[in-house]
Amino acid sequence: MTASSTRCSRNSPADAVSRAAEVLWRRSALWGLRWVLFALLALCGQAQAANPAAIPDMRLEQTDEGLFLTAVLEFELPTLAEDALRKGIPMYFVSEAELTRRRWYWYDQHIATEVRYLRLSYQPLTRRWRLNVSSAPFDSSGLGVALGQNFDDLADVRAAMQRIVRWKIAPAAAIDPQEQYQVQLRFRLDLSQLPRPLQIGALGRSGWNLSLARSLRWSPEPTQ
Incomplete structure (x- = not known):
């Protein structure tokens, strides 16, 4: 009888899911930061418009x-x-x-x-x-x-x-x-x-x- 074995893949499905989740989290954080910056700029613009000098x-x-x-x-x-x-x-x-x-x-x-x-x-x-x-x-x-x-x-x-x-x-x-x-x-x-x-x-x-x-x-x- 001949014994055979299959090498385990280094990129398991669990690792792929983890990497995908990390990429989505980074993108979400980046978009959240952009919205915060946009909101701050808008507030600054409103303050300047309200008090022109x-x-x-x-x-x-x-x-x-x-x-x-x-x-x-x-x-x-x-x-x-x-x-x-x-x-x-x-x-x-x-x-x-x-x-x-x-x-x-x-x-x-x-x-x-x-x-x-x-x-x-x-x-x-x-x-x-x-x-x-x-x-x-x-x-x-x-x-x-x-x-x-x-x-x-x-x-x-x-x-x-x-x-x-x-x-x-x-x-x-x-x-x-x-x-x-x-x-x-x-x-x-x-x-x-x-x-x-x-x-x-x-x-x-x-x-x-x-x-x-x-x-x-x-x-x-x-x-x-």
Whole structure:
């Protein structure tokens, strides 16, 4: 009698099923991760659409008196900031324009910096808004030398804050017609001016975030 034997297959049906299950699990996990990423991107897009903040228009004008900046800002007041305003807590904002001379061989050279400080307040009894604008920081001693305007509606006072008209940011003597320059405009809600409890609560909370910035390259007009 002749004995015969059959070699066992290395790829048994159980191994094939296991590999197929592993492949399906990996594909499912990959698709799940993609959907999570899509959802996060959609949420970010909705948040940006709900709170637009930009500087769509920014222009420079050179005269014998100096360099003047005109700009339009687009923003909504942060939700928590508006709530605090309606409870009688003033909010402070800072506009900053910086002029630098471009240098290809080194860091850009600082030429001038101008800052404007804004104080927005609301009187619950009269239901009126007041905007104060100053070239110096506001302190506890008072408003100092500041331009003040009253408004009946929040939309009107926000529109006034969003317009910068012929703001002198550098004297004529600081401009060299042979050089190239860059102007950076920044606007932000100054959280350091909030009452201490609000400062602590505002850290890391998107309901307080408000910050805009834009840069513009500029070449002086040739002198006659």
